Amino acid sequence: MSRALLVPPDSSGQLKPLQELPLPEAVSYAPHTIGWVFVAVVLLAALGVAIWFGRRRHEKQRYRRAALIELESIEASLASTHADREQRANALAAVPRLIKRTALVIAPREQVAALTGGEWLAFLQRTRGRFDARSGALLALASYAPPEVVAGISDSDAAALIGHTRDWIEHHHVEV
Template sequence: MSAAPAAPLVPPDTPAALQSLRELPLPDAVSYAPQTIGWLFVALLLIGLMLALAWRAWRRYERARYRREALAELGRLEAKLNDDATRGAALAGIGPLIKRTALAAAPRAQVASLSGAAWLDYLRTHGGFDDESGALLYTASYAPAARIATISPQQAQRLAQAARGWIESHHVEV
């Protein structure tokens, strides 16, 4: 069954001179392909640049993993600071957490042997622990459990905030 060509829809009252007019044909679709080889090089260059930037962002993200893990552990310790029964253990865990974080960021020979006043000086120069939070960290790290138990919840929160600030902002010269 062959179909007859469809007759154009023309209103019956159209003058004969206008009935023979046809619609203008549309031009062919414009190709999105580049017309010259230069655009191909530009596209390859942009793709390469985007891949390099993505690789660099991924490496930066991976290098900061120790910070994210330390902040997560600090969050778990902070949750225990308001309870009198667990405050001492949580405070005692902040010092080793900061030490592990520093060991992950700095050369082991520079950080591993530091303790006491030298450790507090390192924390002051590499991230901004102040004297009060340094004294609290010293007490929480080296004092007997009975002395750690005398630290108030407000002081404990202040120490946790100082530790959080140090973990988030410390930088080590390479």
């Protein structure tokens, strides 16, 4: 069947004056009332404030990221199969120094610098640390014992000390 047979012929000419229906105008995305402009300004301001606070928080946590990188370096030094006793002792002795330096960033020097022994352990526990008597003794041993004694710390004790240190660096908080 051809297409010509399906379309009826306009023999009377009545269809010629008809025109195509006009399409409606495109809808504008611009707000039509001042209220939507106000909402947009408030949302943009809120977004700007959120970005500002996020960047500020990121900058304030820079010391934490640096401490974690240094702790990973210490951990890699301990895990090295080529590590001798002196290198092991130096790596373990670096852990208490790292904790003290990190604490000096977050709390006033007058409060933290002179802390030792039980007071230091109490400070670490108060600032959300999981240091117990055993890990506190390991910290004191790593800080003050001769290198040959520090090198004798067992692998499991060293791993526990590294774990407690990582947890404290990631989660500590000092009330100001």
